[in-house]
Amino acid sequence: MPPVEPEPHDPATYAKSAAIYDAEYGFKDYAHEASLLHRLIQRHKRSPGTTLLDVACGTGGHLAFLQADYQAEGLDLDRAMLEVARSRLPQIRFHHGDMTRFDLGRPFDVVTCLFSAIGYVRSEAAMSQAVANMARHLSPGGVLLVEPWFTPETFHPGSLHALFVDQPDLKIARMNLSHVEDSLSVLDFHYMVGTPDGIRTFTERHELGLLTPEQVRRAFEAAGLDTYHDRDGLTGRGLWIGVRADTARAA
CATH class of the missing domain: 2.20.130.10 (CAC2371-like domains)
Incomplete structure (x- = not known):
């Protein structure tokens, strides 16, 4: 199947606000979210390593805490956000790339995509390509964790x-x-x-994009992942969890 051409997305969405992003979201409890995430990773991950890639990492809010337990790296499409992330976390390696098509040439034990950043791919086709690409970067037994955006039923226009x-x-x-x-x-x-x-x-x-839970589940299953849904997740929006088959099971 030929690759899906992603929906157009402005890679400079945060160009004007990147410098104040951390002040805007100063209320967000990244430490608590990272702790919840760590527990979920340990519950589902079957691979022995501790490498982690945070896709659409923004300014590195989660990575600042995940680095205590993982060999953490980040990736984002927005160069202004990456500039802030590199400044605040110079010890972490950051990559510039689109979640639907990046290729780092090596796998990770954990891949995350948090704070509903998956919504920026906009369409089901592009979301499926992003999930498949992130799954492709998992080690055998590795785990993918994606925090979804609102669904057509839970988003309230006019608010x-x-x-x-x-x-x-x-x-x-x-x-x-x-x-x-x-x-x-x-x-x-x-x-x-x-x-x-x-x-x-x-x-x-x-x-x-406003995608249904069924659309997200299909994308995870099409990527060959054992799929789970945590209703509460990190912030009440839920969390999709996919585990790549380990070597023993694949055999």
Whole structure:
């Protein structure tokens, strides 16, 4: 089967906000999420190693804690996010690449794709290609963990959201009114950011595919993974877990 051409995605989605991303999500408990993730990995992983690749790693929030237990690396499509990640975690190796087609030439015991980043592939076909590509990077007995985006049933168009950051030298107001276009959830973030250097405003558009649990399960099973679904996951959005057959079972 020929490879699926991924849906177009702006690789500079976070170009304007990467520098303030960690301040925006300062409320996110990466340490707790990494601890939950570690327990799930140990429950499902059958391979003996500890290599880990975080796909769509962003600024490295999870990697900052996962590196305590794993030989961790990160990969992201957005160069601005990678620049921040490399600055804050210089000891970790980061790669630039698209989750649907990256090729690092070696397998990992664990591959993760968290904080609903899988939604950025937008379509079922591209999501299936991304899952297959991440599964291809698993060692025998390795485990893939993917945190999904909202489904068509759980996403609520027309909902109004606001986020505020109030630090001595950084003020952020971010608002968006969610809507749906062509089966995509669309988040047009409107920013006002103040620093001692001045105040600026800008917008960023984020488009994420609304995929059903059945579509995600099909992608995992088509990739040859033993598939499990954790309803709660790390943040209440659930977590898809796929284990590659180990050598003994494959034989």
